[in-house]
Amino acid sequence: MQMDPQELLSLCKRRGFLWPAYDIYGGAGGLYDYGPLGAALKLNIENHWRALYVRGEGFQEIQCPIIAPEPVFKASGHVDAFSDMYVECTSCGETYRADHLAKGLHDNPATLNEEQLGKLLRDNDVRCELCKGELTAPKRFNLMFKTSIGAGKGKTAYLRPETAQGMFVNFSQVYRYGREKLPVGAVQIGRAFRNEISPRQGLIRLREFNQMEAELFVHPDQKTWPKFRDVEGVAIPLLPNSGDARTMTLGEAFRSKIISNEVLAYFIWLTYRFATDIGLDPKRLRFRQHEKNEMAHYAIDCWDLEAEIVYGWTELVGVADRGSYDVQAHIKHSEADLTAFERFDEPKEVEQEAVKPKYEALGPMFKGKAKAVGEALGKLPPASARGKDKVEVTVGGERLTVPSSCFEIMVRKEKVSGRKLVPHVIEPSYGLDRILYSVLDHAYRKKDDYITLGLKGLVAPIKVGVFPLMAKDGLDAIAGEVFDSVSAAGLEAYYDDSGSIGRRYARMDEIGTPCCVTVDYDTKSDGTVTVRDRDSAEQVRIQKSLVANAVSALISGSPLKSISALR
RNA sequence: GCGGCUGUAGUCUAGCGGUUAGGACUGGAGCUUCCCAAGCUUCAAACUCGGGUUCAAAUCCCGGCAGCCGCACCA
Numbered sequence A: 001m002q003m004d005p006q007e008l009l010s011l012c013k014r015r016g017f018l019w020p021a022y023d024i025y026g027g028a029g030g031l032y033d034y035g036p037l038g039a040a041l042k043l044n045i046e047n048h049w050r051a052l053y054v055r056g057e058g059f060q061e062i063q064c065p066i067i068a069p070e071p072v073f074k075a076s077g078h079v080d081a082f083s084d085m086y087v088e089c090t091s092c093g094e095t096y097r098a099d100h101l102a103k104g105l106h107d108n109p110a111t112l113n114e115e116q117l118g119k120l121l122r123d124n125d126v127r128c129e130l131c132k133g134e135l136t137a138p139k140r141f142n143l144m145f146k147t148s149i150g151a152g153k154g155k156t157a158y159l160r161p162e163t164a165q166g167m168f169v170n171f172s173q174v175y176r177y178g179r180e181k182l183p184v185g186a187v188q189i190g191r192a193f194r195n196e197i198s199p200r201q202g203l204i205r206l207r208e209f210n211q212m213e214a215e216l217f218v219h220p221d222q223k224t225w226p227k228f229r230d231v232e233g234v235a236i237p238l239l240p241n242s243g244d245a246r247t248m249t250l251g252e253a254f255r256s257k258i259i260s261n262e263v264l265a266y267f268i269w270l271t272y273r274f275a276t277d278i279g280l281d282p283k284r285l286r287f288r289q290h291e292k293n294e295m296a297h298y299a300i301d302c303w304d305l306e307a308e309i310v311y312g313w314t315e316l317v318g319v320a321d322r323g324s325y326d327v328q329a330h331i332k333h334s335e336a337d338l339t340a341f342e343r344f345d346e347p348k349e350v351e352q353e354a355v356k357p358k359y360e361a362l363g364p365m366f367k368g369k370a371k372a373v374g375e376a377l378g379k380l381p382p383a384s385a386r387g388k389d390k391v392e393v394t395v396g397g398e399r400l401t402v403p404s405s406c407f408e409i410m411v412r413k414e415k416v417s418g419r420k421l422v423p424h425v426i427e428p429s430y431g432l433d434r435i436l437y438s439v440l441d442h443a444y445r446k447k448d449d450y451i452t453l454g455l456k457g458l459v460a461p462i463k464v465g466v467f468p469l470m471a472k473d474g475l476d477a478i479a480g481e482v483f484d485s486v487s488a489a490g491l492e493a494y495y496d497d498s499g500s501i502g503r504r505y506a507r508m509d510e511i512g513t514p515c516c517v518t519v520d521y522d523t524k525s526d527g528t529v530t531v532r533d534r535d536s537a538e539q540v541r542i543q544k545s546l547v548a549n550a551v552s553a554l555i556s557g558s559p560l561k562s563i564s565a566l567r
Numbered sequence B: 001g002c003g004g005c006u007g008u009a010g011u012c013u014a015g016c017g018g019u020u021a022g023g024a025c026u027g028g029a030g031c032u033u034c035c036c037a038a039g040c041u042u043c044a045a046a047c048u049c050g051g052g053u054u055c056a057a058a059u060c061c062c063g064g065c066a067g068c069c070g071c072a073c074c075a
Helices: A005-015 A036-056 A070-076 A114-123 A164-169 A171-177 A250-255 A262-277 A325-334 A359-378 A432-443 A475-488 A501-510 A521-526 A544-555 A560-564
Strands: A018-020 A032-034 A067-069 A083-088 A095-097 A139-142 A146-149 A155-159 A184-193 A208-218 A235-239 A246-249 A285-289 A301-309 A312-321 A340-357 A390-395 A398-403 A407-421 A424-431 A444-447 A450-453 A464-468 A493-495 A515-519 A528-533 A539-543
Touching (some): A005 A432, A005 A444, A036 A208, A036 A262, A067 A070, A067 A146, A070 A155, A070 A325, A164 A171, A164 A184, A164 A208, A164 A325, A171 A184, A171 A208, A208 A262, A208 A432, A235 A250, A262 A301, A262 A312, A262 A424, A301 A432, A312 A432, A359 A398, A450 A501, A464 A475, A464 A501, A475 A493, A501 A515, A521 A528, A528 A560, A539 A544, A539 A560
Parallel strands (some): A235 A285, A464 A493
Antiparallel strands (some): A018 A032, A083 A095, A184 A208, A235 A246, A444 A450, A515 A528
């Protein structure tokens, strides 16, 4: 792309899409303000995403706190693994990535902890590459923002580095709200934080950013999706980790095992549809499959939606099958029962062996302890008691020997109506800021220094500009009425009576407003106004009372010609 | 975090030891029957911050901060 990244950023700053945050204090890297147009564009993108995921697919939208206590990220692995390790030279102060120095000394240095890595470096007498000085022990730089909850030392907490964990820890609530059925999904739109070493490229890598994440909890053996039938014929540009880039139908990709399951394939389609709906250029989109070694070790399959923008191919969305890893991790650390219950078609009769205490024998032998001993016996695995003439149990810290006359092995029949299972998670994770930037990037057009943002009506912050040709002779009053009628219809309108008419059209073109309505001298005699289409600059005349309907039709994609039929 | 380059109105820029710091665009107020950044009048608006050198610094030097590019990183 030959476009200068500065051009678009400068437009964004000039017209109120984006401002560098805290500018009057010198700014802060990786933090941006959304101006009025940026905030509106962001909201429009969010709302379309909601329309697809919440209204379209029935996901539950929830909102979780941004701050979370440390154990949450202990469980997720972020406290230990979401960090880089550094060593410093004790004489010249140069810093190195510790795991990089260990390359060649170990198969996968990234998996080592500080002590192991420190030992590895010491044992191999690794020194400063510049001055041969001694190195400090490895230190961690965790990419999470640390804080604390409460007064004094408080309780260690972090700003979330992704919105996902809030949904994993709420699995049981979501499952219950969804009437205890799989699949069930939750979504969350919100802020996340990463203390990036080096934020770059405008909105592409921020320290505080916005995510739209969906977590779909599915049965591990039933990764199917009924609506997949409707979309399997759709061709999507794919870049698999084996073989060349190709455009193929999702059905074909699924059947040839390029995409590992139907659910994943469906959400790849939904992501593609979302992207094209909000105006990303299909010719500059592709789905890239993660390389085997690029994928998290637990992930089953992962596809990124990438857009080609001024900075090159950039990841906007990750659609991953994460298996049961996340839920499993929270089960282990919290000891909560984050499982779904799978009901069998028919309850099964299961024969189960158990140790049954004989209280008539226990009583005389153990007196007051007999009850506790009986309970301990009942918990013994049957195999450990079978055929033995005595067993040992521990009651109140005391080891007791119990003869076989005090118990028997019973076969118990139980009705089992289902089983517990840990759901697998399909995670479509959208980087909202990157998506917003890409929408602007793909919409940016420049011809002889005349800039037009070709934003789709669906996402355009302002839907229509309303102008009097001249701000006098009563034209301004009529234009004011038209403005009010359009606003009352729920459409974002912008009134402008300053400067020449051409300048006003240009202002609207530059912020991506799809159409403009102008009140002129003819309006006074016949009540018609002109409606101008941004992309063709063509105009039609319609009755001023029909403006709101016409604008609604235009922004949902009707051609300008069809508008004149409203006359 | 490392290396290179760069910081002048909202934006793009001129100035490279002594300037009332210049222009263009944008923006505001007005004039003009004004439909594609037209014209005219008029107004507003800037030297990234701190230290140093010098009689004198936007300009030279050092440092901070910020940006861009490359390296590294990207769960």
